[in-house]
Amino acid sequence: MDSIGVLLPIPMSPYLEQELEKRFNLLKLWTAPHKTQFIKDHATSIRAIVGNASAGADAELIDSLPKLEIVASYSVGIDKVDLKYCKEKGVRVTNTPDVLTEDVADIAIGLSLAVMRRLCESDRYVRSGLWKKGDYKLTTKFTGKTVGIIGMGRIGKAVAKRAEAFSCPIAYFSRSGKPDLKYKYYPTVVELASNCDVLVVVCPLTEETRHIINREVMNALGPKGVLINIGRGPHVDEPELVSALLEGRLGGAGLDVYQNEPEVPEELFGLENVVLLPHVGSGTVETRNAMADLVIGNLEAHFLNKPLLTPVV
């Protein structure tokens, strides 16, 4: 298979690159001085793209690669891939579900605890020598608080399972209620936000869910409410989030994703009720290796005419 051209737009993982290079003709787009020229030069050999949360395949890229057969994403969220266009053009799309479910859910709880118990802030308090001058202040208990979840897919359910171990009542919003779930369903996000203490965003990013967390929702969540975003930056109206936090209309936020990564609004840097992570939801050695194996597995299956492991389209 080593004549099959596979386009890798940005660096993702040394292990993934190494495994791709063993099997395919790996074309690293970021190393090219002129990206458009590079694409033109290799257009006839590129049969696959490996994408991720930041780099996918839009209509323009798909059109410039006439031999493209498959987009294998090193992520579970595929909002950067034009799925409709891929379907039209007969391009297969795969992602990496399941293998990262636990890690992302773990980060949702880790962020909730870090914000409510001020773990990062009090670590800073100790490191700066302030503990010698006095105790840190009272924080807010996490156990028993109501956790509202937007999106009850694999990751949403895993977040619920963990929060339940902290005796947190669970409520959720989803495109449709799931009668087999024993959690309380709210038909609108605003109602969910009004009735929970911690609101976790964990649904896919689509046209419908863009800015699902808007000013109204943040006001409903309120001055004691905490927003946890482990979905995609555009789920949240970011400028509104900044002003809600600065004005105290929202109690706190734990963010793993942003509108325009790796840019993070600097106004948030000075806030003690905010924890900012650099998109590490699936960021463990074990899980990134498992994701890479799944990408390789999907590509191999495709080129051997076998059923794809985790197809989306």
Added chain:
Amino acid sequence: MADDDHSELPTVLVLRRCPFIALLEPKCSQKFNLLKAWDSPLPQDQFLTTHARSVQALLSSGNGPPITAQILQFLPSLKLVVTNSTGLDHVDLAECRRRGIAVANAAKVFAEDVADTAVGLFIDVMRKVSASNRYVRGGLWACRGDYPLGSKIGGKKVGIVGLGSIGLEVAMRLEAFGCSVSYNSRSKKPSLSYQFYSNVCELAADSDALIICCGLTEETHHMINKEVLSALGREGVIVNVGRGAIIDEKEMVECLVGGEIGGAGLDVFENEPNVPKELFSLDNVVLSPHQAIVTHEAFVDLGELVTGNLEAFFSNKPLLSPAVIN
């Protein structure tokens, strides 16, 4: 003077001011006459001799001062020590037993908050939450790229040292993360399905992480020593929400600096509020200023329990949370 019954309220002695006492005072002073040793110009011993001879109840803080045999000598009428902590290492229990003084502690009232801190610190160390938060706030994500990968929590073997009310709450939480839980305790708990290790070193050897949830006693002092830390290993993580002195702090710092253990999440230290400064430059260490119980909710619950214990005592009813002292 202070211990003349100028009010009908029963007298409760408090030796030192602390945030908890300050929060408790409004409610407490409606039901009790708080005799505050720190308010007096007299040195403590003299104050006690002059004013506290008929005092029957003492409200103590886990932060000190220790209730020593020496102090108890000045309190011949004392029948009850109520402490705001679960830990009793600051109370001379043998002397209390000898003098027929009952002791009430905080029992399980903030077991959940402590467990939340333990799990929060554990996730922080494994997934580098505080370190990568610093990275983002330092503006480094844009110029240096992605933060180094953390370590998956699911499937890890966690050894809990001390399976009392706090240890149990930690175990329940970690099970939901897909961890397999084992423990070391003074005695095996036959009703629980977690694997028991009678030897903490063996537990460490078989664990990816140790979470210290036990009390500080003569037996547990420096129980986590170099041998245990070596058994835990280069990838191993330790979290301490018990007492600083359960771990040989000097050894632990050397192990962390030398890369002989993988990381640590610490809420307690041997000589608070002093923290070994070698730890400040380590990104695989998360430091917390003994605040596992310091939530609004815990203080409300604790206030009710402490007041409840005092009320029960003064009305000759059974204490709500008597500590077993043997």
